[in-house]
Amino acid sequence: MKTTALLALLVLPAVLRAQPAPPRPPGAQPPPAAVSPAPGQQGGALPGLTAAQRAVFANGFEAFAQRETVDSGLGPIFNDVSCIACHIAPAPGGGSRRTVTRFGRTTNGTFNPLEHLGGSLLQDRAIRPDLRETIPAEANVVARRITTPLFGAGLIEAIPDAAIRALAATPNKPDGVKGRVSTVVDLTTGTERVGRFGWKAQQATLLAFSADAYANEMGVTNRFFRADNAPNGDLTRLDRADRILDPEDEVDPATGKADIDRAADYMRLLAAPARSGATDSSAVRAGQSVFSAISCTACHTPLLRTGASSVAALANQPVPLYSDLLLHDMGSLGDGIAQGSAGPREMRTAPLWGLGRRNAYLHDGRAVTLDAAIRAHDGEGAKAAARYAALGGPQQQQLIAFLRSL
Numbered sequence: 001m002k003t004t005a006l007l008a009l010l011v012l013p014a015v016l017r018a019q020p021a022p023p024r025p026p027g028a029q030p031p032p033a034a035v036s037p038a039p040g041q042q043g044g045a046l047p048g049l050t051a052a053q054r055a056v057f058a059n060g061f062e063a064f065a066q067r068e069t070v071d072s073g074l075g076p077i078f079n080d081v082s083c084i085a086c087h088i089a090p091a092p093g094g095g096s097r098r099t100v101t102r103f104g105r106t107t108n109g110t111f112n113p114l115e116h117l118g119g120s121l122l123q124d125r126a127i128r129p130d131l132r133e134t135i136p137a138e139a140n141v142v143a144r145r146i147t148t149p150l151f152g153a154g155l156i157e158a159i160p161d162a163a164i165r166a167l168a169a170t171p172n173k174p175d176g177v178k179g180r181v182s183t184v185v186d187l188t189t190g191t192e193r194v195g196r197f198g199w200k201a202q203q204a205t206l207l208a209f210s211a212d213a214y215a216n217e218m219g220v221t222n223r224f225f226r227a228d229n230a231p232n233g234d235l236t237r238l239d240r241a242d243r244i245l246d247p248e249d250e251v252d253p254a255t256g257k258a259d260i261d262r263a264a265d266y267m268r269l270l271a272a273p274a275r276s277g278a279t280d281s282s283a284v285r286a287g288q289s290v291f292s293a294i295s296c297t298a299c300h301t302p303l304l305r306t307g308a309s310s311v312a313a314l315a316n317q318p319v320p321l322y323s324d325l326l327l328h329d330m331g332s333l334g335d336g337i338a339q340g341s342a343g344p345r346e347m348r349t350a351p352l353w354g355l356g357r358r359n360a361y362l363h364d365g366r367a368v369t370l371d372a373a374i375r376a377h378d379g380e381g382a383k384a385a386a387r388y389a390a391l392g393g394p395q396q397q398q399l400i401a402f403l404r405s406l
Helices: 051-065 153-157 161-168 206-217 235-241 259-268 282-293 370-375 379-390 393-405
Strands: 096-107 110-112 141-147 183-186 191-194 327-329 346-348
Touching (some): 051 259, 153 259, 161 191, 327 379, 370 379
Antiparallel strands (some): 096 110, 096 141
16 A cells, blocks of 8 residues: 655545545545645645655655555544545645544443443444444443644644643642643553643654554554454454455555554644734734733643754744643533543643634534634633623624634
8 A cells, every 4th residue: 555755746546546435424525635735835844844854744645645445444444534534624734624423421420431332433434334333322422523633733743741741730820720731651652641632632642643543533454553443342243344454554664654654744744824814913912912811821822842853843943832732621611521541521722823714613613603612611711711701892803803813
């Protein structure tokens, strides 16, 4: 399943798999055309890369856009056929309104992911209709999550663990805001790290994030996830369907990389989101002051910095993320799913950079306006939301203008 990328701008019909993918769920959109934006455009490469690094980025984009089929290891159960099928808006590497479903059972306050029944992630597509997963009757918690954008992911990865831990240890935060570090074991190294990727900050590195997505979203096994998911945990059904030797994502001896590595390279070298609209208007400046005054910055930390990196474009860089990357108790805004080190009510502070180019907000996309998203904040965000609700209309509009400028 290896190909070689030669161009920085790629259109990939020639490398699509031989067999067609199974039908998409009703109402789902087809995968987009796989075209990499030019450097400097939204979804392009980081500025300041060397020619060799730009080639790595282009090669990684090919893996990111690669459409998997049964021949390459797709399934037997999966959610989509490529990374780019979900990470596409407003450009490759972004997010989308595509949702995935998580389920489990909570009894007396304890969450059970129902792993023996295929949980907590539901794969809603399959290579054959008889393999399709369903939400089991035992589940009393069902949550949906929209796709997170990946712009600037390498900058997020390069933020030192110590910097995130320091934010958790900051004293005298307002409104009873706490925030705690998501401590995970990075499956690619076996070491304990600070989680930062995913709605629950469940992954610490982009290689781990990539390996997880290949296995659990596309059903492509790899050196870190060596076994296919069984439909609703039924190994008999899996045995009848799985005919490809695992791991399916093989390392290319010529490069020492598999597709999970190349996709991680692409994400690592993906530029940060550009701000949208007028960033220096009076309304935006006033809205930024309101954002701080009502204590949104207690969780949405405006600026972090990267540490040392072998990639000069990632080293010691400002990261205007508007997130502390910590887990916070969000009360009713939590999704009810325990994952990684995060409890059912805890969510990672969502980064706000790139917000102006999104059209669905909160973890499940339920809010279609920024006003609704702010008002829905609960738990550690409830007092800031109440202050927003108490503002006059002009100040609320200024705050929204600021958020739309990010």
